[in-house]
Ligand SMILES: Nc1ncnc2c1ncn2[C@@H]1O[C@H](COP(=O)(O)OP(=O)(O)O)[C@@H](O)[C@H]1O
C-alpha cells in the first residue's frame with residue numbers, strides 16, 4: 001500500500017506535536033522514521049494507523065482517505081506481550097480472544113518463520129529472552145497477514161548482536177511477504193541496514209529525508225548532530 005501524508009498537523013490540548021509533516025510511504029518498501037525521543041514519531045505512526053485523529057492536512061491510502069485498518073499491523077514499542085497468556089495464545093491473539101481454537105498450525109508455521117522453536121509453544125513470556133520476545137511479537141504482528149506493518153523501535157532493549165539478528169529477521173519477513181514497512185528507530189545502523197527511504201523529524205517537522213544508504217552523507221546540520229551526538 002502507498003501512503004501519502006501531506007501537511008499533517010496534530011496537537012494534544014494546545015500543544016502541536018506534529019507541526020507540518022509531509023512524507024510518502026512507498027508500497028513494499030521499508031520507510032524509516034528517525035528523530036530524538038519525544039519528537040512525535042510514535043504519534044505519527046499511530047495517526048497513520050488511525051489510532052489518533054489529526055487537526056489538519058491529509059493522509060491518503062492508495063489514493064483514498066478511507067482504509068481498512070485490518071490491513072495494518074503494529075509491533076508496539078517494548079513488544080507488549082500479554083504475560084498471562086502462552087506464547088501461542090499471544091501470537092494468535094486475535095483468534096484466541098474470539099474463542100477460536102484451531103490456530104495451532106498457523107502459529108507453528110509463524111514460529112518457524114521467526115526462528116522460534118516449537119518447544120516454547122506453551123511457555124509464557126517471562127520464560128523467554130528479550131530476543132525471543134521480540135520474535136514472538138513479530139509473529140503476532142504477522143498473524144493477520146498485514147499489507148503494512150508499523151514497527152516502533154523494534155530493537156529497543158536488545159544488545160547489538162541480538163538487534164542485528166532481529167533486523168535481519170525483519171528484513172527477511174517484509175521482503176519475502178512483500179509487506180510495506182514503516183519503522184521507527186534511533187539506531188542509525190539499523191536504519192542503514194533495513195531501510196529504503198528515511199525521514200528525520202525534529203521539532204514537529206521533517207528536517208531531512210533521503211535514501212538510507214546515504215544517511216552518513218547528509219548535509220543537514222540537525223540530522224548530523226543527531227547522528228554524531230555533537231552540538232550544531
Ligand atoms: N495521548 C497523548 N496525549 C497527550 N500527549 C501525548 C500523547 N501521546 C504523546 N503525547 C506527547 O507527544 C509528544 C511526542 O510523543 P511520541 O510520539 O511518543 O514521541 P517519540 O518520538 O519518542 O515516539 C510527547 O511530548 C508526548 O508527551
Ligand SMILES: [Mg+2]
Pocket residue numbers: 041042043077152
Ligand atoms: Mg516513541
